[in-house]
Amino acid sequence: MNYDCAIIGGGPAGLNAALVLGRARRKVALFDNSAPRNGVTHASHGFITRDGIRPAEFRRIAYEEVLKYPSVRHWPSEVTDIRRSELGFTLLTSSGDRVQARKLILAAGLKEVFPEIEGLRDFYGKSLFNCPFCDGWELRDQPLVIVSDTTDVFHKAKLLIGWSRDLVVCTGGRDTLSSEQREQLVSRGIRIVDTPVAAFSGRNGMLERVHFTDGTFIERSGGFISPSFVPNARFEEALGYQTTSNGGIITDEMGRTTVPGLFAAGDSAYVMPSQLIFAASSGSKAAMAVVADLAEEDWQAL
Incomplete structure (x- = not known):
């Protein structure tokens, strides 16, 4: 139950982050309750080599690619609570599991209010x-x-x-x-x-x-x-990160939030325009920043 990084959200941002971390041989817990915002859409567009793909097919291919890396585990459950700990973050799930992670990427995205x-x-x-x-x-x-x-x-x-x-x-x-x-x-x-x-x-x-x-x-x-958007998951009280007036998590260009060890990617950080290709890119950058920070910590411990 101890991981290098936990990722909340299995959309393009979370999945691409898991891919980069898996390829870096980092132990990853990917939490995804399989309720994507684009699930009602007939097709997704604007992503080169995937233009017109059905959202369900995009997820199928993505999970097939991500889970071939043995250090990535998919948790098909919702994270109900997060707490800071000496080792990083402690996550509690809807199924009663407790997971410990050194770093955390919030990529749960947004939900539409019509x-x-x-x-x-x-x-x-x-x-x-x-x-x-x-x-x-x-x-x-x-x-x-x-x-x-x-x-x-x-x-x-x-x-x-x-x-x-x-x-x-x-x-x-x-x-x-x-x-x-x-x-x-x-x-x-x-x-x-x-x-x-x-x-x-x-x-x-x-x-x-x-x-x-x-x-x-x-x-x-x-x-x-034009619907309004609100965050799918809100943990600002528990974690203390800063948000914009519309609820987006404030990050630097690599996805680092104002809380050490905490990152945000995709729509959770209001990466706009809200498209697959932008979300996937932000997930990749956040994962690279996680790997860099973990490498620095591990180097000092050698």
């Missing part, structure tokens, strides 16, 4: 998405809707016009667009609807209509929505 709109979950991941870079190509040249009550709505419209010129922006009645921004959108043929969205309708996950609270509707075949 607006309460009827039918949204029926279409999310199939014809409604949140990232234009991930799914804009699949919706190219279609009549699209942007549903966002945040200040990113103007930026998202500017991005999406590169994939489709037929856009409708729905603000939910929030004052998120300035007068100048509204003028710019309208001058480019983008319609703005301030009436709140009441529901989405369609068939088999394919969007057909967006319904508003005043009884009107528009026909759209896809679109983008």
Whole structure:
């Protein structure tokens, strides 16, 4: 039960960290409860050699690669508590196990918080998405809707016009667009609807209509929505690391947090854009930093 490094989270950040640590012959405990945020998505994009891969297939290949290194162990359970100890960190799991690790990488990612709109979950991941870079190509040249009550709505419209010129922006009645921004959108043929969205309708996950609270509707075949994000796992009280205003863990460029021996990678550190390739890269860097710190400690002990 004693490891060089424990990793919480089996997404691209945690898996890539485990791969690097395993290849460095470090003893790794990888905790993953198999509930990935992109599990509802039909395919993942933007990762060279893996463009269009199903998330489940990505995980299958990743685990096949990671677990061929004998020093890596997969724990299919949730970490419920973490405490600092003389040797590093003590982790307690939902199955009652106690694991000791010299270093710890937090890579549990984020979870999405959606607006309460009827039918949204029926279409999310199939014809409604949140990232234009991930799914804009699949919706190219279609009549699209942007549903966002945040200040990113103007930026998202500017991005999406590169994939489709037929856009409708729905603000939910929030004052998120300035007068100048509204003028710019309208001058480019983008319609703005301030009436709140009441529901989405369609068939088999394919969007057909967006319904508003005043009884009107528009026909759209896809679109983008802006959920808010919160950390999947929060241990700041127990561990004392510093966070940003949105809950992201503050790290240096190699993933080191403000707590010695504690690292964060991927969406847990709000590595943006939130894509596989960025998360995997941050996991690799955090693992390299762990190996470097362990090597320094071991060198001094020789």
